[in-house]
Structure formats: structure tokens, C-alpha cells
Amino acid sequence: MIAWDYGFMKGVHQLLVAISATLFLGRCWMMWRSNAVLGRTLGSRYLPDAIDTLLLISGITLMVLSAQYPTTYLWMFFKLLLLLLYIVLGAVALHRGKTARVRKWASVAAIGVLGSMIALAMLH
Numbered sequence: 001m002i003a004w005d006y007g008f009m010k011g012v013h014q015l016l017v018a019i020s021a022t023l024f025l026g027r028c029w030m031m032w033r034s035n036a037v038l039g040r041t042l043g044s045r046y047l048p049d050a051i052d053t054l055l056l057i058s059g060i061t062l063m064v065l066s067a068q069y070p071t072t073y074l075w076m077f078f079k080l081l082l083l084l085l086y087i088v089l090g091a092v093a094l095h096r097g098k099t100a101r102v103r104k105w106a107s108v109a110a111i112g113v114l115g116s117m118i119a120l121a122m123l124h
């Protein structure tokens with residue numbers, strides 16, 4: 001039987017990070033190629049939303065299990081701050097940006113923020 005311990009949950013979280021990042025990079029690539037806002041299809045909207053929801057749940061589970069709350073742990077505070085920035089930049093890059101130029105710059109910034117979150121989580 002699989003033990004639902006911290007190590008297993010962290011593995012699930014890392015796997016979801018990898019899937020979520022791959023889906024985001026794929027959607028950025030589609031946006032760069034087509035110069036267009038992405039539509040609401042299974043691959044471009046619903047699957048990434050489902051994965052990101054699971055990623056959030058796994059992160060909150062890890063935070064509670066390890067009692068590393070943003071009020072006490074500075075790295076967690078910055079990670080959640082970066083998460084909010086990533087969500088806003090991602091929405092501008094894929095859906096809300098008015099021009100292709102704005103969407104492209106937002107996608108570059110979002111990828112940078114995503115990389116910072118991964119580095120912060122690994123190096124804290």
C-alpha cells in the first residue's frame with residue numbers, strides 16, 4: 001500500500017509542477033505562433049485549470065503537513081506572492097492581453113516568475 005506521507009505528497013506536488021509548467025509553456029508557444037488569444041478548449045483551458053487546482057491543493061497540504069505558514073516562513077510568503085503575480089501575468093499572456101506585444105512580454109515575465117518559484121522552493 002502507498003503511504004500517504006510527506007515524501008509522497010511532495011512527489012505528487014513536484015509531478016503536478018512539471019505537468020503544469022509543461023502545459024503553460026505549450027500554451028505560450030501556441031500563443032507566440034498564432035499571435036492570438038487562446039480559446040476555451042480542453043487542452044488550452046480546462047485541463048490546465050484542473051491540474052492547477054490539484055497543484056494548489058497539494059501545495060496547501062504540504063504547507064499544513066510541514067507547518068510552514070507564510071506568516072512565519074519568509075520563503076512561503078514570497079512563494080505565495082509570486083504565485084499571485086504568476087496568475088495575473090499568465091492571464092494577461094494567454095487571455096487578457098489586448099495586443100500580441102503585451103501578451104508576449106507578459107508570457108516572458110510569467111515564465112521568469114515561474115522559474116523563480118521553482119528555484120525558491122528548491123533552495124529555501
Ligand code: HEM
Nearest residue numbers: 013014017055056059060062063066068083117118121122
Ligand atoms: C505554480 C505553483 C507552484 C510551483 C511552481 C511550486 C514549486 C515547488 C517545487 C519545485 C517544490 C519542490 C522543492 C524541492 O525539490 O525541495 C515545492 C515544494 C513545496 N511547495 Fe510548492 N509550488 C507551487 C505551489 C505551491 C503552493 C500554492 C503552496 C502552498 C500553499 C506550495 C507549498 C509547498 C511546500 C510546503 C513545499 C515543500 C517544501 C519543503 O519540503 O520544505 N507550493 N514547490
